[in-house]
Amino acid sequence: MIQALTIPVLVLGTTGFLLAAVVVALDAIVASRIPSDDLVSAVDDLLPQTQCAQCGYPGCRPYANAVVNGESTALCVPGGEETHQALTKLLDRPEDNATLAEPLELTARIQEEECVGCGLCLDACPVDAIIGAPQFLHTILESHCTGCELCVSPCPVSCIELVEPS
């Protein structure tokens, strides 16, 4: 009885083991084939593109680069927990305990009575969503604003506030 079982068990067991080894080897080859630049782009695609620099890097692409080189995936504030999870999954990182807050969707707005037309916010805006000329009222294109808050601190008269999009 045992002898009758030995051969099938051995044959099937060996074949299974070999196939598993092939699969693992192929997987490793495929994983090593993904070029790093594509990976940076893939990470960049998952980021919300607000260019807010709240992660400490000057824009989404630099942060994507840093993440691929080992930076934490839990730094993107406007992306929130959803982006954090997506990045962890994409890069196959171990789960960390950080839980990000639900991101607020806000846009910046200039209080028109107070703007002095200094143009400092123009330079700060990463997506060119502010238009205006020197000594004239500036305004923010709401549809283009990403709510990054970068224009708030340069304003000398504190006339920019973040509001709910209309």
Add this chain to the structure above:
Amino acid sequence: MKDENPHFTPMDWRNTSAERVIERVEEAKIVGMGGAGYPTHLKLRTAIDTKTRIVIANGVETDPDVTADRTLLANYGVDVLEGIQIVAHVLNTTSCYLAVDEGILANELRNCSKHNIRISVVAPSYQIGEERVLIKALTSKVIPANSYPASHGIVVLNVATLYAICRCVRDGVLPTQRIVTVLGRDEWHRIGTPIDSIVPDIRGIRVGSSATGHVACSTNVLEATHNAISRDHSTDSLACIRCGKCSDACPKDLPVERMYDEAISTALSSVSLLDLNACNDCGACVVACPSRIHLLDHIRQSRSRCTSMAIRDANAARARRRHQTKAKRLQDRARRDQDERHTRMQQDHQWL
């Protein structure tokens, strides 16, 4: 029909020009009362310039427990038939069809019809009320998916719309009311009536049929396209038992069961967006489901989720593009400034 006063002067449409009749339809602001609410005068104007012109009156009721159109035909059939004649007069055509799904009703209508309107009984299947399917069944013409039937000269109008056309052209009455199947009973109601004044308790109520309607809320009012107020059968729905009846019932062969799985999970694959857009909200899966799951609700939810995701992605792509443009511009400016400084310094050297 409740009391109503003529708003326009009654019109002898047989001796009136087509343009004048269309203007009256436009002034009365008549829209398609079958579901989409497309302005009728636009439909007529599109079809008037085409070569073959066919009028199809859609009296087929496919939604479960809705009988509004049938009741309208049974009680006001003469007016509907005159509505068809008016549209035929406007389009200057003689090929008119009226599609109904009950043989008895068709016979009654044939008795009072002295005109060349072909009254045909179509087999009651779930899909037949959809206009492209109806056109194919009646005229064996296939309308491409990227164009509307009206641009091929085929005007499909719901019988309630035709009744409204007849009343506003012949009698000058504004279409302010429609027949609504309220929990199984057909009643006239004014358009714009708050739903909670028609049905006092709106819990477990759907505006529209129980399959294709949406859950009523206190701010809903009766719209021209609402043909029913029905009970929501999905309030006590059970778990999905994986019978696959929804996928079998789907007239478009969509994988409804998988779409439901994706809707209740968080991940939406890219394949599902195609399926979601292919679904035309007929509600056949809802009727088929033995667990009373309102699959259409889930499909609509995932569709709106996909739409908001697409908007977000588009915004992100635009922000990235603008950021790159700005970075390049700043870089170019810095280089230009440096070059200028360089040349100036060299010029200064020449002076020395």
